[in-house]
Amino acid sequence: MAQDPENFLIVTLESGPVVIKLRPDVAPGHVARIKELAREGFYDGIVFHRVIPGFMAQGGDPSGTGSGGSKKPNLNAEFSEVPHVRGVCSMARTPNPNSANSQFFICFDNATFLDRQYTVWGEVVSGMEHVDALPKGEPPRDPGKIVSMKVAADVPNAADLLP
Known part of the structure; x- marks a missing residue:
């Protein structure tokens, strides 16, 4: 079955593409943002x-x-039962649950202690090795960057990258 390219992101990192399946079923406001x-x-x-x-x-x-x-404007929380496990994409925020805006994080490993406290909006379906390759640190000495982040529907031949 063909995937809906409107519900996938193609995030190009310096080491290669990461494909993220969006979860409008659990976080429609965050996915829209x-x-x-x-x-x-x-x-x-x-x-x-x-x-x-x-x-x-x-x-x-x-x-x-x-x-x-x-x-x-900041977004209202859309907490769900989706667990924070490897590859899950979730929104960063301040201690105020309704303060997510543009910052997000991708889990390297299980982080279920975050469940129902942060809004999950997607999951990496391919290219996690490129996330794993990001320079480490808080902040990294030479941080990795997002070369481009696009909705798959807007990328020619994106279907070739979708699962």
């Missing part, structure tokens, strides 16, 4: 400013510090 920002080119060139081995890689802050976001 991620797609909106991706279509605006917001994520292109942004670094992963916090990469902790065995835990997660965090990016999505245009300042590269972990304290910034987009100019759009």
Whole structure:
């Protein structure tokens, strides 16, 4: 069965493409925001400013510090029962549950202690080895960056990358 390219992201890292299946079924507001920002080119060139081995890689802050976001309003939490396991994509936030904006993280390993406290919006379906290859650190000395982040529907021949 063909996949809906509107519900996949193609995130090009310096080491190669990462395909993320979006989860509008559990986080429709967050998925809409991620797609909106991706279509605006917001994520292109942004670094992963916090990469902790065995835990997660965090990016999505245009300042590269972990304290910034987009100019759009913060999102209300959309917590779900989807577990934070390897490859899951979830939104970063402040201690306020309704403060997610543009920053997100990708889990390297099981992080189920985050379940029902952070909004899961997607999962890596291919290219996790490229996430694993990101330079580590808080912040990394030479951080890895998002070369481009696009909705698959907007990428010619994206179907070749979809599962």
